[in-house]
Amino acid sequence: MKNTVTPDFKHIGGKLLIWYGKNARDLPFRQTKDPYKIWICEIVFQQTRISQGLGHYTNFTERFPDVKTLAEADENEVLLYWKGLGYYSRAINVHKAAQQIMNDYDGIFPGEYEEILKLKGVGKYTAAAVSSICFNGKIPAVDGNFYRVLSRVFADDFDVSSSRAFNYFSDLAHLILPDNVGDFNQAMMDLGSEVCKPKNPLCGECPLNQDCIAFLTNKIYNFPVKTKKVKAEGLELKYYFVHRNGEFLIQQRKDDFIWKKLFEFPPQISDELLPFIKSVKTVHHKLTHKNLSIEIYNVEVDSEEAWNNFIAENDYMISDYESSHQKSFPKPLENYIGNYHTAYRIL
Ligand code: SF4
Missing domain, CATH: 1.10.340.30 (Hypothetical protein; domain 2)
Known part of the structure; x- marks a missing residue:
């Protein structure tokens, strides 16, 4: 002192x-x-x-x-x-x-x-x-x-x-x-x-x-004197916005890493759904010590069989635009749902 x-x-x-x-x-x-x-x-x-x-x-x-x-x-x-x-x-x-x-x-x-x-x-x-x-x-x-x-x-x-x-x-x-x-x-x-x-x-x-x-x-x-700068770490994430007739699939995050307990889109899909990928969007988002780069694939499933198979093989919940308001999503995914709804008015 x-x-x-x-x-x-x-x-x-x-x-x-x-x-x-x-x-x-x-x-x-x-x-x-x-x-x-x-x-x-x-x-x-x-x-x-x-x-x-x-x-x-x-x-x-x-x-x-x-x-x-x-x-x-x-x-x-x-x-x-x-x-x-x-x-x-x-x-x-x-x-x-x-x-x-x-x-x-x-x-x-x-x-x-x-x-x-x-x-x-x-x-x-x-x-x-x-x-x-x-x-x-x-x-x-x-x-x-x-x-x-x-x-x-x-x-x-x-x-x-x-x-x-x-x-x-x-x-x-x-x-x-x-x-x-x-x-x-x-x-x-x-x-x-x-x-x-x-x-x-x-x-x-x-x-x-x-x-x-x-x-x-x-x-x-x-003043104040600050010598150390915390460097934000880069992190890449991938999500699949799997939807059909205004409904889309979500799950609640379990891991402790980031966004624990928030809802998210499937992080992977089956080979059967690959042909239904229509586009991909990259979103950048900053957390306190992380710079996220998130690829979100738009998977528009027009086969009822493929949709049912994917749901049966996984534990995803079905949501729509209205009911998504009753759940908490990470900001980039919430924005994606909102933009998609505005652009296509089909959810
Ligand atoms: S305490 Fe802060 S606001 Fe007050 S005189 Fe000092 S530098 Fe200025």
Whole structure:
């Protein structure tokens, strides 16, 4: 830790709280201390911008207003209500965690940081956020906002891509932590996304501009320091859109790799169906650490016998355009179904 950081910096947390008192964003989950709602909100907004995820958050919590309702829901319905948010493993995890709360905690949301951390899919950031906002816990919810704000305020060149960054910035945050850690965590979230933005931070409006070493020394863009870039890995996939008379074949993914539990088209076909391939389209799609290249073959089966044989040999389900809305597909396949429907109006 740099010796520029001294207990004097405690006043920074206080300044942030005063600023938050006047500038907190008026968001629906700010009106509650219900740990269930705060937990869902933290998971929903982990990889989704607030403006994009707000409607989904509201729909999800209206349909599943408490732990019990979520725990008792069918997994496919939970996935359906997660539609549009992506990263579906988060939906599977919140469903499992709700069941965990019913089974291990008699349906009462645990209040201790260590217990919250035991819930499926909950990491240190989410556990700290829920425990501080709802149970007066004293742990900073350190995320990318903390890294950016703290490294600029202290002009600290600790590498945020290092595996030790989380512990390092947690220690740094403790030095400025006020008593009200729940509000402090939310203030850092707002400051990081509204003021101390990665590009063009609004330093003139920032409550910390008289303390921020990077600003005072005109070195804002030197921080945060990030040396490692995660290189996206290329991945090729192949699907067959096997259809006949407005119906097409699907299955639910079982493997843990990507898109677990979502629906997909058959990844292979029998030799008997090869003559029915009409065209192929290549779709490119980015996931966090993967660049996907997906070939989708349009297999228009005009033989009832071949269609029946293929269904009999495999375990595929039959869907149509309307019923596909009741299931969650990976975005590229959902788009394919939509485009096909628009182009041909036969599904
Ligand atoms: S003064 Fe600028 S760089 Fe420093 S914390 Fe505020 S917004 Fe960020």
